[in-house]
Amino acid sequence: MTSPPTTGPLTFDELGLATRNRGMPLEALRYDRTPTGLHYLLIHFDIPELDPDAYRLEVGGNVERPLSLSLDDLLARPARTLPVTMECAGNGRALLSPRPVSQPWLTEAVGTAEWTGVPLAEVLSEAGPRPGTLEVVFTGADHGVQGGVEHDYARSLPVEEAMRPEVLLAHGMNGRPLEPQHGAPVRLVVPGWYGMASVKWLTRIEAVTAPFDGYQQVGTYRYRRDEEDPGEPVTRIRVRALMAPPGFPDFLTRRRIVDAGPVLLRGRAWGGEAEVVRVEVGVDGAWEEAELGPPLGPFAWRAWSYRWEAEPGEHVLACRAADAAGNAQPLEPPWNHGGFGNNAVQRVPVTVR
Secondary structure, eight states: OOOOOBSSOOOHHHHHHHHHSBOOOGGGGGOSSOOGGGSOBOOSSOOOOOOTTTOEEEEEESBSSOEEEEHHHHHTSOOEEEEEEEEOTTTTGGGSSSBOSSSOOOSOOEEEEEEEEEEHHHHHHHHOBOTTOOEEEEEEEEEEEETTEEEEEEEEEEHHHHTOTTOEEEEEETTEEOOGGGTTTOEEEOTTBOGGGSOSSEEEEEEESSOOOOIIIIISSEEOSSTTOOOEEOOBOOOEEEEOOOSEEOTTTOOEEEOSEEEEEEEEEEOSSSOEEEEEEEETTEEEEOEEEEESOTTSOEEEEEEEEEOSEEEEEEEEEEETTSOBOOSSOOOOTTOOOOOOOEEEEEEEO
């Protein structure tokens, strides 16, 4: 069972999750490509112990030709490298009230890496899904209990999503082999979707003829009003902008301190549904348009900048993005029982001296 949402302080269990997982320090928004050691990290259960030499990826289910692929088999295939911004679906959960009790992210559960791997569509085409295939299920080696259910972490994608040419069976990250915490030796990378879809430590791919009902598919990662609501599935990343905190921080509160005069504000914006076309910066509630940098790729964040004439006193800075499909960030967070998809605007208190 899951704990009900709370307005109280962080629980001991939440603190334990926070020490196992890590967010990207927001000053790392300065990098086009997030250094691997700064990329956000969420591990549901344990990092499994997998021997690369003995590794096999089994591809089966409703297919004509089941496959059993070693790591060497995958490394021998033509590879593709893509810059992809990945964000945890629970990013911003700890800012909700009442707060859903889980990994207590603020806004730091994001990163952009260059992922290298074999296009999934090529492997699926080789296996030959039979007529009637509705979804493709991806199972990882991490095993545990969540919601009272013991299971291997597994998620599915509709066939049309799985066959997108940019979905990768990734074996490399930022020009190096995957590290254990990021899913070595092979993981799935699903550009545009929240991170729960990019199954790590991948061991099995199965074509199925009925909707997958595993815990990580139907028991969580759904937009629910309450625990009884079946909800809607969490899929693509909602549009968002974040600001690299200006100046320097107070150690405990992280409140920013800057000197009066021109201050260059910088950040990144991204989304999984359409290209980011606008970022605005708010200073004490007054909004002006920021300058956008060139896209790094169709599934990677865009840089933005804004020159602020900082006047002495206390101020609140904010930023918000909009995409080509007309989606824009809300000023207030959209609450749901699991704390998913909170893309409300970031607010940064600043003291100008």
